[in-house]
Amino acid sequence: MEPFRTHRGQLALLDWSDVNTDLIIPARYLKRIERTGFGPLLFADKRYAPGAAPEPDAPEKAGPLAADFPLNSPTFRDATLLVVGRNFGCGSSREHAVWAVQQAGFRAVIAPGPGEGFADIFESNAYNNGLLPIELPDADWQTIAQATRENPGRAFATIDLETLTITVETQGESTPRAKIAFAIPEAQRTRLLKGLDAIAETLAHETEIARHEQTRPAWMTPTAPH
Amino acid sequence: MATTLFRKVWDQHLVVKSDRANLLYIDRHLIHEVTSPQAFDGLRLAGRKVRRPDLTVATIDHNVPTDNQLVISDPLSRKQIETLRSNCREFGVPLHDIASGRQGIVHVIGPELGLTLPGTTIVCGDSHTSTHGAFGALAFGIGTSEVEHVLATQTLWQGARPDTLGIEVTGRLAPGLEPKDIILAVIRAIGVGGATGHVIEYFGPAISALSMEGRLTICNMSIEAGARAGMIAPDDVTIDYLASGERPFAPKGRDFDAAAADWRSLRTDDPSTYDKHVSIDASVLAPQVTWGTNPAMTVDVTGVVPEPEATPFATASDARRALEYMGLRPGTPIEQIAVDVVFIGSCTNGRIEDLRSAARVFRGRHTASGVRALVVPGSEAVRKQAEAEGLDRIFVEAGAEWRQSGCSMCLAMNPDRLTPGQRSASTSNRNFEGRQGPAGRTHLVSPAMAAAAAVTGHFTDVRKLLSASA
Ligand code: SF4
Numbered sequence: 001m002e003p004f005r006t007h008r009g010q011l012a013l014l015d016w017s018d019v020n021t022d023l024i025i026p027a028r029y030l031k032r033i034e035r036t037g038f039g040p041l042l043f044a045d046k047r048y049a050p051g052a053a054p055e056p057d058a059p060e061k062a063g064p065l066a067a068d069f070p071l072n073s074p075t076f077r078d079a080t081l082l083v084v085g086r087n088f089g090c091g092s093s094r095e096h097a098v099w100a101v102q103q104a105g106f107r108a109v110i111a112p113g114p115g116e117g118f119a120d121i122f123e124s125n126a127y128n129n130g131l132l133p134i135e136l137p138d139a140d141w142q143t144i145a146q147a148t149r150e151n152p153g154r155a156f157a158t159i160d161l162e163t164l165t166i167t168v169e170t171q172g173e174s175t176p177r178a179k180i181a182f183a184i185p186e187a188q189r190t191r192l193l194k195g196l197d198a199i200a201e202t203l204a205h206e207t208e209i210a211r212h213e214q215t216r217p218a219w220m221t222p223t224a225p226h
Numbered sequence: 227m228a229t230t231l232f233r234k235v236w237d238q239h240l241v242v243k244s245d246r247a248n249l250l251y252i253d254r255h256l257i258h259e260v261t262s263p264q265a266f267d268g269l270r271l272a273g274r275k276v277r278r279p280d281l282t283v284a285t286i287d288h289n290v291p292t293d294n295q296l297v298i299s300d301p302l303s304r305k306q307i308e309t310l311r312s313n314c315r316e317f318g319v320p321l322h323d324i325a326s327g328r329q330g331i332v333h334v335i336g337p338e339l340g341l342t343l344p345g346t347t348i349v350c351g352d353s354h355t356s357t358h359g360a361f362g363a364l365a366f367g368i369g370t371s372e373v374e375h376v377l378a379t380q381t382l383w384q385g386a387r388p389d390t391l392g393i394e395v396t397g398r399l400a401p402g403l404e405p406k407d408i409i410l411a412v413i414r415a416i417g418v419g420g421a422t423g424h425v426i427e428y429f430g431p432a433i434s435a436l437s438m439e440g441r442l443t444i445c446n447m448s449i450e451a452g453a454r455a456g457m458i459a460p461d462d463v464t465i466d467y468l469a470s471g472e473r474p475f476a477p478k479g480r481d482f483d484a485a486a487a488d489w490r491s492l493r494t495d496d497p498s499t500y501d502k503h504v505s506i507d508a509s510v511l512a513p514q515v516t517w518g519t520n521p522a523m524t525v526d527v528t529g530v531v532p533e534p535e536a537t538p539f540a541t542a543s544d545a546r547r548a549l550e551y552m553g554l555r556p557g558t559p560i561e562q563i564a565v566d567v568v569f570i571g572s573c574t575n576g577r578i579e580d581l582r583s584a585a586r587v588f589r590g591r592h593t594a595s596g597v598r599a600l601v602v603p604g605s606e607a608v609r610k611q612a613e614a615e616g617l618d619r620i621f622v623e624a625g626a627e628w629r630q631s632g633c634s635m636c637l638a639m640n641p642d643r644l645t646p647g648q649r650s651a652s653t654s655n656r657n658f659e660g661r662q663g664p665a666g667r668t669h670l671v672s673p674a675m676a677a678a679a680a681v682t683g684h685f686t687d688v689r690k691l692l693s694a695s696a
Pocket of ligand 1: 287288331332333352354572573574632633636637654655
């Protein structure tokens with residue numbers, strides 16, 4: 001996994017609550033057995049005009065965009081930081097949702113409500129892929145959402161994972177608009193900063209795993225041959 | 227010290243423990259064709275093996291056609307299924323394939339094969355893994371990176387131990403009411419994010435009175451409230467289910483006795499130890515129908531489509547978007563909403579009792595003109611059982627389609643899907659936009675309510691039909 005230390009990027013806003021993973025990546029695209037190619041499929045049923053979404057086997061061949069989908073605004077074209085509403089990524093466990101967000105160019109997603117900003121599985125999936133899920137107290141989230149609303153395309157933020165701060169600025173202005181502190185679990189922070197491979201880390205605990213296997217009750221293993 | 231069912235199972239599976247991270251041992255890893263191909267690729271790239279193929283089991287469910295499982299015309303679906311087959315061969319993972327007699331939706335076959343046991347940890351690359359918690363297992367959905375991690379290590383990293391939410395369901399369900407109505411009422415009460423970060427434990431007289439099938443329906447939808455997992459403490463109902471002699475992978479003989487003794491200790495000593503507590507009275511419930519685009523957007527069948535300003539847990543603008551998508555106007559009585567398609571099936575309501583309760587409504591009636599009704603058993607075993615009981619004939623005589631097992635119109639990865647604008651009464655678990663087909667409109671209901679909509683052509687309080695036929 002690519003390490004994440006600091007990142008500066010443009011902010012984009014999708015101010016909807018309870019955005020589910022079926023919306024982020026519709027089920028028909030899960031037939032793909034690859035891990036790539038999901039960027040153009042992000043929000044496919046909202047992002048493209050009716051009937052213009054790409055076919056699962058040709059993600060790059062899309063028709064015209066929908067006029068009214070907030071993220072289609074040309075001012076968000078270069079955005080790498082996605083500001084979203086509460087309970088983002090609820091529903092299905094499909095990691096394809098994280099791949100789609102990431103492959104569409106986003107490095108971090110920012111949601112309101114500590115402990116409530118992201119659905120649990122989406123959040124783990126995000127960490128496992130190096131997409132940073134940041135949950136902020138409502139007031140701090142509002143500051144960032146408001147900055148994006150007021151200056152679409154000119155709102156930027158720098159996320160520093162070493163100091164756990166988000167610096168919000170408006171392009172062309174010399175002083176930052178806000179500096180916001182955030183928190184993520186320390187274990188995840190270490191993994192992201194170092195870009196660690198979770199499996200390699202776990203295999204270092206082979207002795208403990210083997211010891212646990214010796215103490216498991218016999219009935220916990222299926223009895224018949226499959 | 228008094229502790230909870232969840233905590234007992236959690237503690238028994240901790241391999242590495244710190245305040246920051248916990249490594250949990252996984253007793254069962256269930257695999258299906260959709261979320262596993264990239265995980266097996268990852269293993270291959272790193273030259274890793276599956277650590278415990280004996281604790282891993284695969285089936286094919288999401289892509290399977292339900293008119294004829296053997297003819298998979300969609301080339302992408304076929305490739306995904308064939309990829310699972312070759313991965314299982316290469317890595318030695320047992321597969322309950324199409325035509326094996328044991329194929330079915332992964333969350334339906336786990337319990338019926340005796341793979342799902344109390345006190346175990348169960349994961350699957352599928353959010354409805356919460357279903358298996360009905361046995362007192364700690365069962366939850368994971369992403370594909372985690373599938374790869376479990377394949378390689380048989381363990382999973384977790385953050386701090388989740389909090390618990392005790393949901394007490396008092397009273398008794400009235401005739402015509404089903405477990406689906408309980409869980410829809412729960413989600414309606416706490417919201418789709420109401421249990422985020424929590425493991426739910428369901429308890430109380432209305433839960434104890436349920437069969438395993440009913441408990442599976444309840445735990446299945448825990449994820450729709452955002453819960454990590456849902457659990458019900460094992461009791462005689464659980465142990466009888468596992469002892470019933472048709473569970474090939476469950477422990478036998480003396481092993482079973484040892485297991486049952488362990489299982490009986492798996493209970494919450496004192497409900498006051500839950501971090502949060504919610505109580506619902508089952509005896510006052512009316513049949514539930516969702517009106518919007520998430521499972522908390524639910525009302526009584528006797529009610530009306532709500533005003534967008536009066537929807538709990540949704541902002542007025544979210545609610546307006548939902549109403550627009552659903553093509554509904556506030557104030558419309560639910561019973562006046564006509565349906566095009568009825569879907570009875572899924573890992574929520576595709577088990578034998580669900581089919582029996584739909585058949586009770588269908589018996590001696592016919593689907594309304596213009597309504598297409600699909601009945602899709604959750605597994606091939608359920609299909610055989612239903613046919614042995616003659617339920618298939620009741621469905622067919624009523625003008626419904628009796629199909630083969632799979633996820634089907636629950637998520638429309640196979641050819642069973644709504645066309646744009648069509649409205650369904652569905653026994654599945656998600657009424658998200660596009661879930662049953664692009665621009666399709668889904669209303670979630672119980673199997674009896676789905677059958678009632680099929681025979682009348684619109685949502686109908688099933689209690690009227692049941693009293694008419696009594
Ligand atoms: S029936 Fe529906 S919810 Fe259940 S596993 Fe299949 S697709 Fe998922």
